[in-house]
Amino acid sequence: LNPKRPVYRFGPLNSGGKIPLGLKRKGLRIVVTGGAGFVGSHLVDRLIARGDSVIVVDNFFTGNKDNVMHHFGNPRFELIRHDVVEPLLLEVDQIYHLACPASPVHYKHNPSLTLFCGYKTNVVGTLNMLGLAKRVGARFLLTSTSEVYGDPLQHPQVETYWGNVNPIGVRSCYDEGKRTAETLAMDYHRGAGVEVRIARIFNTYGPRMCIDDGRVVSNFVAQALRKEPLTVYGDGKQTRSFQFVSDLVEGLMRLMEGEHVGPFNLGNPGEFTMLELAQVVQETIDPNAKIEFRPNTEDDPHKRKPDITKAKDLLGWEPKVPLRKGLPMMVSDFRQRIFGDHKDNGA
Numbered sequence: 104l105n106p107k108r109p110v111y112r113f114g115p116l117n118s119g120g121k122i123p124l125g126l127k128r129k130g131l132r133i134v135v136t137g138g139a140g141f142v143g144s145h146l147v148d149r150l151i152a153r154g155d156s157v158i159v160v161d162n163f164f165t166g167n168k169d170n171v172m173h174h175f176g177n178p179r180f181e182l183i184r185h186d187v188v189e190p191l192l193l194e195v196d197q198i199y200h201l202a203c204p205a206s207p208v209h210y211k212h213n214p215s216l217t218l219f220c221g222y223k224t225n226v227v228g229t230l231n232m233l234g235l236a237k238r239v240g241a242r243f244l245l246t247s248t249s250e251v252y253g254d255p256l257q258h259p260q261v262e263t264y265w266g267n268v269n270p271i272g273v274r275s276c277y278d279e280g281k282r283t284a285e286t287l288a289m290d291y292h293r294g295a296g297v298e299v300r301i302a303r304i305f306n307t308y309g310p311r312m313c314i315d316d317g318r319v320v321s322n323f324v325a326q327a328l329r330k331e332p333l334t335v336y337g338d339g340k341q342t343r344s345f346q347f348v349s350d351l352v353e354g355l356m357r358l359m360e361g362e363h364v365g366p367f368n369l370g371n372p373g374e375f376t377m378l379e380l381a382q383v384v385q386e387t388i389d390p391n392a393k394i395e396f397r398p399n400t401e402d403d404p405h406k407r408k409p410d411i412t413k414a415k416d417l418l419g420w421e422p423k424v425p426l427r428k429g430l431p432m433m434v435s436d437f438r439q440r441i442f443g444d445h446k447d448n449g450a
């Protein structure tokens with residue numbers, strides 16, 4: 104991590120988190136909202152390993168206790184079942200705000216559900232966590248998304264691009280929810296002096312992803328393991344850039360500890376069409392896996408790839424794990440969860 108990162112104290116509130124140089128850094132008290140989810144649980148592992156005390160706040164909408172169960176019994180770990188749409192009183196040094204119904208089955212395929220849940224969680228939930236940050240002088244990191252660029256007219260996407268979002272489309276509860284969350288964060292930063300950090304996360308995959316969340320990597324991997332055809336939506340020529348979860352977590356922690364507000368693109372610039380992704384999954388799991396074309400969902404972005412120059416220059420960060428290295432790690436986790444502990448059970 105950045106050696107220049109500020110040193111925080113584990114103590115009284117409104118300290119801005121800083122202690123005089125020379126005093127030893129103690130563990131921080133950190134809230135991770137959405138910490139029982141895919142990305143959050145990997146982040147929690149790193150924070151606990153670093154010696155911090157972590158409070159996970161999660162309503163288990165898409166997350167799962169199994170993801171953090173290995174920390175039960177650790178006195179530096181707490182799990183609170185709570186919906187961030189409701190106010191929350193805690194005393195902490197840092198807030199990683201990840202809580203959000205993030206997977207497409209929840210906002211694309213069942214938009215009536217998330218039109219309410221997704222947008223409201225992003226807006227009211229973020230407002231509450233910013234209110235908490237303001238009250239206790241905690242640093243606040245928002246996990247925004249590449250979806251703020253919508254169906255981008257600029258490629259690759261740079262942080263200065265304002266995006267091309269349909270404000271009333273099926274994805275808008277998510278896209279506009281995150282855009283509003285960014286606005287709220289900047290408002291609290293400028294207006295109330297809250298130390299905020301904004302990450303724009305590009306498609307991320309890895310162990311502990313929800314098996315049936317409808318995202319393309321989890322769909323293809325689960326389908327190939329179950330000997331079902333891989334469902335390619337549309338003509339399969341649309342592109343995405345896939346980042347392994349450990350790279351993302353490293354980026355989030357550097358961003359939190361660094362001096363820059365952002366926003367920062369955090370993603371792997373390795374760009375694939377969905378047909379190419381299907382091919383990598385075939386190579387990794389089953390060369391005989393079939394491909395089946397399905398109609399695409401509305402407003403699907405045609406291409407997406409992060410420009411990560413800013414994160415490289417200011418955070419000294421870049422992803423290390425290419426798709427062909429990361430995918431096998433996800434496959435063994437999926438294999439275990441789908442078939443139980445017997446590795447070669449039918450797959």
Ligand code: NAD
Pocket residue numbers: 136137138139140141142143160161162163164165166167185186187188200201202203204205206224228246247248249303304305306307308313
């Ligand atoms: P996830 O669904 O696994 O995790 C989200 C967590 O938030 C879940 O544990 C869920 O139960 C919890 N949650 C949802 N609504 C809540 C609420 N109202 N109150 C409390 N908890 C709530 O998704 P993830 O992939 O781990 O995503 C984490 C964050 O990163 C999200 O904010 C997401 O928008 C962002 N992000 C992820 C990706 C990606 O590709 N994984 C890409 C861009 C942005």
Ligand code: UDP
Pocket residue numbers: 189190191192193230231232233234235236237238
């Ligand atoms: N809030 C919270 N925990 C706190 C402080 C605030 O959940 O420790 C919530 C609070 O309920 C409010 C939101 O954060 O809905 C914004 O708080 P702020 O103090 O900025 O606004 P105000 O309450 O003055 O409208």
Ligand code: UDP
Pocket residue numbers: 207306317318319320322323334335336337339341343377399400403404
């Ligand atoms: N997709 C696909 N097959 C699937 C699921 C998704 O071809 O089974 C496509 C989808 O149409 C989109 C891309 O994969 O073009 C990425 O979709 P995902 O929902 O994973 O992420 P997002 O669209 O949010 O980037």
